[in-house]
Amino acid sequence: MAQRKKKIIIVGGGLAGLSAAMKICESDQAEVTLVAYQSLKRSHSVCAQGGINAAIDSKGEGDSPDNHFYDTIKGGDFLAEQPLVRDMCYKAPAIIHLMDRMGVAFNRTPEGHLAFRRFGGTLYSRTAFSGATTGQQLVYSLDEQIRKYEHDGLVQKMVWHEYLGAVLDSKGVCRGAIIHDLRTNEIFTLAGDAVILATGGPSQVYAGSTASTVNTGAAATMAYMQGAKYANGEFIQIHPTAIPGRDKLRLMSESARGEGGRIWVPKREGDTRDPLKIPEMERYYFLEEKYPLFGNLVPRDVASREIYDVVYNQNLGIGGQSMVYLDLTHKSKEFLQDRLGGILDIYKKFTGDDPKLTPMKIFPAVHYSMGGLWTDYETDSAGMIEPKSPRNQMTSIQGLYAAGEADCHYHGANRLGANSLLSCIYTGLMMGPGVLSYAAQVSKSTEDVPSSVFDDAKSYWTGRFKSISQLNGRENPYKLHRDLGEMMMANVLIVRDNKTLEKAFNSISDFETRFKDVKCVDSNDWANPTPSFINQLYCMIQLSKIITKGALMRDEFRGAHYKPEFDLKQPSDFDPHEYIHYQEQKNFGEVKDDAFPKSHLDYMKRFEANNNKWLKTSIAQFEDNQPNITYADVNTSLMIPRPRKYD
Amino acid sequence: MSQKTIKLKIKRQDNPRSKPYWQEFEIPYQPLSNVISCLQDIQKSPATANELGVNPVIWDCSCLEEVCGSCTMIINGRVRQACTALVDQIESPIVLEPMSKFPVVRDLMVDRNRMFRALKKVKAWVDIDGSQDLGEGPIMADSVRATRYTLSECMTCGCCLEACPQYTKDNSFLGAAAFSQVRLFNLHPTGAMHADERLEEVMGKGGIADCGNAQACVEACPKNIPLTDSIADISRQTSLKLLKDLLLK
Amino acid sequence: MAKITQDQAHFLLLKINSLMGLIPIGVFLAFHLGINALRTVGPLQYQLSIDLINNLPFLFGIEIAFIYAPLLFHSMMGFYIYFSGKRNVGHYGYPRNWRYTLQRITGLIVFAFLIYHLGTTVAPKIFYGKHQFLAAPFLMDIMNAEFQTWSGRIIYLIGISSATFHFANGLWGFCVSWGIIIGQNAQRNASIVFAMVGLVLTFLGFATVLEFSLNPIPVTPTVGE
Structure with missing residues (x-):
């Protein structure tokens, strides 16, 4: 008997979903259904601007995948899962070359090779880029490959369809997905041997984010409510440079700093002069002064904190407002047009000012979630990732996978710029063979699953949507969403303290109460997005609980999670290598008291104790409508966690 | 006190087969507004100039920074993205229509x-x-x-x-x-x-x-x-x- | 030869149509306006040129193959093209879009004008059997009469300017749609050159009309009956 082709359902048409689809189609062992909320080419991955990292070392700077690994782990404050990150960094050059072969218009050197630029958190030129819209270019080229497979009949696209949940059998194994047609509003089930969630991040939980409107995190939350573990939810990246706006805060790429952009504020409080009239002597280049080595290219968590400090603690925001200058006017217009044209045009379009002539006004905004659905992986005896393991990228629900921003292991407590595009494509490609081997060995094929499993799921969701569309309270769901987002902005952002977090966590129950009084404001039975949105809003409330409770419980300062109260106060003359010596000495016996300056030794002891307690992945599980948070060890077998330092 | 407002005239259509009709909206002016934020404001309190409780206007959008292409519509007679249409830079009342070359799904949303x-x-x-x-x-x-x-x-x-x-x-x-x-x-x-x-x-x-x-x-x-x-x-x-x-x- | 599919035929017809606007129709137009402009030099020169044409061997065949058949083809294709699009200069009044629209409108005008022009010249010529050396005085009489009225003058001024615009702009379109000029600068420069060509032809046509209107001179056959 000819072997039946496996059925794989992929949810999400961004980089992770498309690369998984490509890898799986290529095997010719499975039929892929690609479910997407909107037409492909419109997913949030297109917003990524600056580039994608790979240590190809084309400039002879001595870069290597090991350096990339080190920078990523250090950037993430050692919370990332090291075997996975190492594999990603080792595969990165091949990924860039693959994308290049697929036709991505990467910028070139005079000889016609790939050009690289600098990005935050590293001292090497490691970032390949395609103008100022690298994410868009990568999505398009993957989309093109999928279009080819669609042309060949290997992919079925289901656009304008929403994933509502996994179909779980009596043993809790994922047997398919519940899908909502966003035009007809019909709800139906799709049977599949495996389901992949490549559904992006949750930044819409915040009111001021660089996210697309679709980034509600609802699909991942749905998995969480069905029993999947959600990890490191409290680690939310705040991008230091965004353009203020009312409907959204638009990203000003880190590449603006990678190409020489300088951040400054006037030295005098409330200085309202035209920035070009402020002499060099009266400008405060605070990042360059505090971090002479990395300067404006410190990691995002550091830059955001410093901007916050300058604006709120030192009151040096431009004209008293919460904004600082990002200045490119010292570069030639031709250079700027060539290297950054796209993003500078965007700034001009949305503010009316030309960044080539006048410094940009920017402020931090919520940008990315390092956390997401917890996923598994398997290593071989040498500690390398087992390429065909069905465990790779599988969530704690068997048969349900996650990739891209929806997963959690690659960026630790803070993501480095230009690593997200890499992790999206890497996870998509890496999981492909594993998903196929899972599908091949899955105990029962989907046909043998009793049809009641599907019928029950369908009737549950049909009922739920019916009751949602009949909601007739007083709360407007869109308004409620905004209020939730404002609350999160005010309380769970760059600087966190337990009192505020506790208040915030308690206030979420108010939102739950208000949610019960929601009105479904749209009565149309065709292409009506409001019931969907209400369901997503429910998910966002759950998500805000994960984030807030995670932040409340984690009593330390790590990466993007900054609680000043628990700052270990690194001595200013401390060198992270001391910590390595300290560890070595400890391994060989005892540490002599005079081996290190006392303040350093004390700091290192504090650091070690803190790591013993907190260098752990927080795992949220849905119990009694609340996140129950536990902590799991992080695999740090490849590199000793050590203090971060960028100056 | 007369508060500054933004006036919008929107061509609506309930489904692909039904007849289009026009509705007028008036929302409070706020700085930095664009057509998207106007439509979002309408979502938050859907009411026309003379009728309360109408269905919110439906439109397609995603990135809001002119890289995804979703929010294309006809604004004051010309086709463009709604996200880059800053209220301060366009004529009032703002007239919104769906693109005419593609089948309308609903209101300003079309199938491309x-x-x-x-x-x-x-x-x-x-x-x-x-x-x-x-x-x-x-x-x-x-x-x-x-x-x-x-x-x-x-x-x-x-x-x-x-x-x-x-x-x-x-x-x-x-x-x-x-x-x-x-x-x-x-x-x-x-x-x-x-x-x-x-x-x-x-x-x-x-x-x-x-x-x-x-x-x-x-x-x-x-x-x-x-x-x-x-x-x-x-x-x-x-x-x-x-x-x-x-x-x- | 391999069988031509419907798609290939469609492409080929449109390409030929574009080419045909230049050769032979455009060439004929330039030739026609140029020869007629000899009227401004003197009636005799004009008449001699018409005599020359009317005494060409295989004239009937030449006219069918190089003028009437191409014109018919170009017209039919023109109607197809006209109805395949929907003009929208109201909303998108860019200069090039105006030229697109005018190209189609002038096409219609020229078509109507040609019916009139052929109906008042060629048709009577054939009907009354005026050939060879009889043709020139017969036609010049008709033209003399035509240009004594304002309506006749206006019809010709509109017809000629429509034809020259259609030709000059079509020349540009031909160059773009055959891929002879590509870049934006090249396209702009070509526009200027072709606009000059159009103006020169319009000038020739208008001068002829003016001459006929001001100096109607009866003519006699160059060769006795």
Whole structure:
């Protein structure tokens, strides 16, 4: 008997979903259904601007995948899962070359090779880029490959369809997905041997984010409510440079700093002069002064904190407002047009000012979630990732996978710029063979699953949507969403303290109460997005609980999670290598008291104790409508966690 | 006290088969508003100038920074993205209509599937042997890359087609976006290996010869893609192919 | 030869149509306006040129093959093209879009004008059997009469300017749609050159009309009956 082709359902048409689809189609062992909320080419991955990292070392700077690994782990404050990150960094050059072969218009050197630029958190030129819209270019080229497979009949696209949940059998194994047609509003089930969630991040939980409107995190939350573990939810990246706006805060790429952009504020409080009239002597280049080595290219968590400090603690925001200058006017217009044209045009379009002539006004905004659905992986005896393991990228629900921003292991407590595009494509490609081997060995094929499993799921969701569309309270769901987002902005952002977090966590129950009084404001039975949105809003409330409770419980300062109260106060003359010596000495016996300056030794002891307690992945599980948070060890077998330092 | 307001006149349609109708909205003015934020404000309290509790206006959007192409609509008579339409820079009342060249799904939301079908037809992809590690891609001059990059910024928004007098709801014209993609892939060293296949797809009914050179496409393109250069270039490629096929085959 | 598919035929027809606007129709137009402009030099020169044409061997065949058949083909294709698009200069009034629209409108005008022009010249010529050396005085009489009225003058001024615009702009369109000029600068420069060509032809046509209107001179056959 000819072997039946496996059925794989992929949810999400961004980089992770498309690369998984490509890898799986290529095997010719499975039929892929690609479910997407909107037409492909419109997913949030297109917003990524600056580039994608790979240590190809084309400039002879001595870069290597090991350096990339080190920078990523250090950037993430050692919370990332090291075997996975190492594999990603080792595969990165091949990924860039693959994308290049697929036709991505990467910028070139005079000889016609790939050009690289600098990005935050590293001292090497490691970032390949395609103008100022690298994410868009990568999505398009993957989309093109999928279009080819669609042309060949290997992919079925289901656009304008929403994933509502996994179909779980009596043993809790994922047997398919519940899908909502966003035009007809019909709800139906799709049977599949495996389901992949490549559904992006949750930044819409915040009111001021660089996210697309679709980034509600609802699909991942749905998995969480069905029993999947959600990890490191409290680690939310705040991008230091965004353009203020009312409907959204638009990203000003880190590449603006990678190409020489300088951040400054006037030295005098409330200085309202035209920035070009402020002499060099009266400008405060605070990042360059505090971090002479990395300067404006410190990691995002550091830059955001410093901007916050300058604006709120030192009151040096431009004209008293919460904004600082990002200045490119010292570069030639031709250079700027060539290297950054796209993003500078965007700034001009949305503010009316030309960044080539006048410094940009920017402020931090919520940008990315390092956390997401917890996923598994398997290593071989040498500690390398087992390429065909069905465990790779599988969530704690068997048969349900996650990739891209929806997963959690690659960026630790803070993501480095230009690593997200890499992790999206890497996870998509890496999981492909594993998903196929899972599908091949899955105990029962989907046909043998009793049809009641599907019928029950369908009737549950049909009922739920019916009751949602009949909601007739007083709360407007869109308004409620905004209020939730404002609350999160005010309380769970760059600087966190337990009192505020506790208040915030308690206030979420108010939102739950208000949610019960929601009105479904749209009565149309065709292409009506409001019931969907209400369901997503429910998910966002759950998500805000994960984030807030995670932040409340984690009593330390790590990466993007900054609680000043628990700052270990690194001595200013401390060198992270001391910590390595300290560890070595400890391994060989005892540490002599005079081996290190006392303040350093004390700091290192504090650091070690803190790591013993907190260098752990927080795992949220849905119990009694609340996140129950536990902590799991992080695999740090490849590199000793050590203090971060960028100056 | 008279508060400053923003007035909007919106063409609405409940479903693809029903008749369109107009509604007027008035919302409080706020600085930094764009058409998206106006529509969001309407969502938060859906009421027209003289009727409470109407259904919120439906529109397509995603990135809100003019890279996804979703929120394309006709604003004050011209096609453009709603996110870049800043209230301070456009005339009031703001008149919003769905794009006219594509079937309306609901209100301002249209179905641009025809554009994606066109991309499939013209084989807008580079044929690769697979995703396994086959080493570096082809070496390419940065100037060629620059041309390709400009073409590759096309976000399938449909402005070029909406403005095109030759592209109508009931014909099969492929339109500037698809022709430009043919040029994009024929410019790539690997893509060029299959150039003839792409050219064949635009040498038929609805193909490049149907273009009337009105060049409204290039004026309407929000990304300033040199669409008319692409059209002329693909015209040359197809003309040469025609002559070659006639004389040498 | 391989069988031609419908798609290939469509492409080929449009390409030929574009080419045909230049050769032979455009060439004929330039030739026609140029020869007629000899009227401004003197009646005799004008008449001699018409005599020359009317005494060409295989004239009937030449006219069918190089003038009437191409014109018919170009007209039919023109109607197809006209109805394949929907003009929209109201919303998108860019200069090139105006030229696109005018190209189609002038096409219609020229078509109507040609019916009139052929109906008042060629048709009577055939009907009354005026051939060879009889043709010139017969036609010049008709033209003399035509240009004595304002309506006749206006019809010709509109017809000629429509034809020259259609030709000059079509020349540009031909160059773009055959891929002879590509870049934006090249396209702009070509526009200027072709606009000059159009103006020169319009000048020739208008000068002829003016001459006929101001100096109607009856003519006699160059060769006795």
